[in-house]
Each structure stands twice: as structure tokens, then as C-alpha cells.
Amino acid sequence: AQKITQTQPGMFVQEKEAVTLDCTYDTSDPSYGLFWYKQPSSGEMIFLIYQGSYDQQNATEGRYSLNFQKARKSANLVISASQLGDSAMYFCAAPRFQGAQKLVFGQGTRLTINP
Amino acid sequence: DTEVTQTPKHLVMGMTNKKSLKCEQHMGHRAMYWYKQKAKKPPELMFVYSYEKLSINESVPSRFSPECPNSSLLNLHLHALQPEDSALYLCASSQVRGLIGEQYFGPGTRLTVT
Numbered sequence: 657a658q659k660i661t662q663t664q665p666g667m668f669v670q671e672k673e674a675v676t677l678d679c680t681y682d683t684s685d686p687s688y689g690l691f692w693y694k695q696p697s698s699g700e701m702i703f704l705i706y707q708g709s710y711d712q713q714n715a716t717e718g719r720y721s722l723n724f725q726k727a728r729k730s731a732n733l734v735i736s737a738s739q740l741g742d743s744a745m746y747f748c749a750a751p752r753f754q755g756a757q758k759l760v761f762g763q764g765t766r767l768t769i770n771p
Numbered sequence: 772d773t774e775v776t777q778t779p780k781h782l783v784m785g786m787t788n789k790k791s792l793k794c795e796q797h798m799g800h801r802a803m804y805w806y807k808q809k810a811k812k813p814p815e816l817m818f819v820y821s822y823e824k825l826s827i828n829e830s831v832p833s834r835f836s837p838e839c840p841n842s843s844l845l846n847l848h849l850h851a852l853q854p855e856d857s858a859l860y861l862c863a864s865s866q867v868r869g870l871i872g873e874q875y876f877g878p879g880t881r882l883t884v885t
Contacts, residue, residue: 691872699879699881700876700879701874701876749813755871757802757804757819758829761814764812764813
């Protein structure tokens with residue numbers, strides 16, 4: 657079964673700087689996917705980006721990109737040119753096993769962007 | 772339309788009350804989820820419906836009763852709750868196959884049990 661670890665409880669970054677949020681995973685499945693979600697203080701979880709284990713390239717979505725290092729079992733989220741609106745909780749997640757509907761979440765990282 | 776709506780936004784109820792949380796989506800998703808989230812913690816899965824049938828119950832106490840009347844609606848009936856049930860309740864939807872982990876969440880209902 658999948659296990660997700662986020663080791664940064666909180667991060668403080670100056671506006672316009674890039675920020676990297678760490679996520680490591682532990683699975684024995686040959687095929688898996690990793691997801692990042694953003695949760696602002698309003699409460700809604702927002703899907704940001706997905707990386708498949710067989711994808712040849714790192715995923716990108718606008719200012720979000722994944723630094724996917726399969727050998728190290730890490731899928732770090734990179735936010736370029738951070739904005740005040742990026743202040744939120746960020747969760748890394750993966751299906752409990754391949755094809756499972758249950759997501760396993762990391763403990764999350766609280767990101768604060770300072771003006 | 773990628774919106775999942777939830778009502779009410781806030782709910783305060785006594786331990787003897789009966790109330791219901793409602794969730795609606797119009798993305799054609801055939802999987803719908805209820806999560807419970809305590810402050811500063813990740814969401815915890817409670818129930819999953821696939822094609823309007825309950826497919827996962829994460830050993831949730833019977834004082835929480837889910838219902839999926841049709842492919843767009845999901846309810847969570849609450850009865851005789853405890854103060855420790857106070858939390859943010861999130862509804863989500865997704866495809867049943869393919870990229871299941873790409874879930875779309877509603878804004879949640881903040882529940883307080885007094």
C-alpha cells in the first residue's frame with residue numbers, strides 16, 4: 657500500500673520567489689500516480705497536478721511543475737513566481753493501491769507567501 | 772462545469788438533532804465521496820459511491836448515513852452525533868475509471884456538534 661510523507665509542516669516564502677514543496681512516497685506497485693492538491697483557508701481542495709509513474713517527462717501545469725525523481729521516490733511540487741494567493745495548505749496524495757478509489761494523503765505543508 | 776456544490780456551508784447541531792448534508796455535481800462523474808477533515812489534518816475518507824452504489828465504507832459509525840439518490844446528488848444524514856464529530860465535511864467526485872485520483876471537491880460544510 658502507498659505511504660506519503662511530507663516533511664515540511666510550514667514554509668514561508670517571499671512573493672515572486674520559487675518554492676519547492678517536498679513529497680516522498682513508498683509503494684511497491686509498478687504503476688502509480690501522484691497528485692497534488694491545494695487547500696486555501698476557505699476549505700475547498702483544489703486539484704493542481706498529476707504525475708504518472710510511467711510518464712517520461714515531469715508534469716507541468718502553468719506555474720506548477722513536478723520534480724519527479726523515481727529512483728528517490730520523490731515527487732516535489734515546484735511553484736514558480738509565487739503569489740499571495742498561493743498561501744494555502746498543500747497535500748500530496750496517491751491512490752492506496754493501483755486503481756484504488758481511496759487516496760492516501762500526506763500530512764500537508766502550510767505555505768505562507770509574504771509580500 | 773467543474774463545480775461541486777455543498778449545502779449548508781455551516782451547521783451547528785445538538786447531539787439529539789437529525790440533519791443532512793447535501794452535495795451536487797454536474798460533471799457526469801459516477802464516483803462520489805464523503806471526507807471528514809479535522810483542523811490541520813489531511814482529509815479522511817468516509818464513504819465512496821460508484822454508479823450510485825456504496826462501494827467503500829471506511830468503518831464509519833452508523834450515526835453517519837450516506838445516500839446517493841441519483842448520479843448527481845449525494846447526501847450525508849446525521850443523527851445523534853458526538854462533539855468529536857465536529858469537523859469540515861468535504862464532498863468530492865471523480866471518474867470511476869482512469870484518473871480516479873483527480874477528484875473535484877466542494878467547499879465543504881463546517882459542522883459543529885454541541
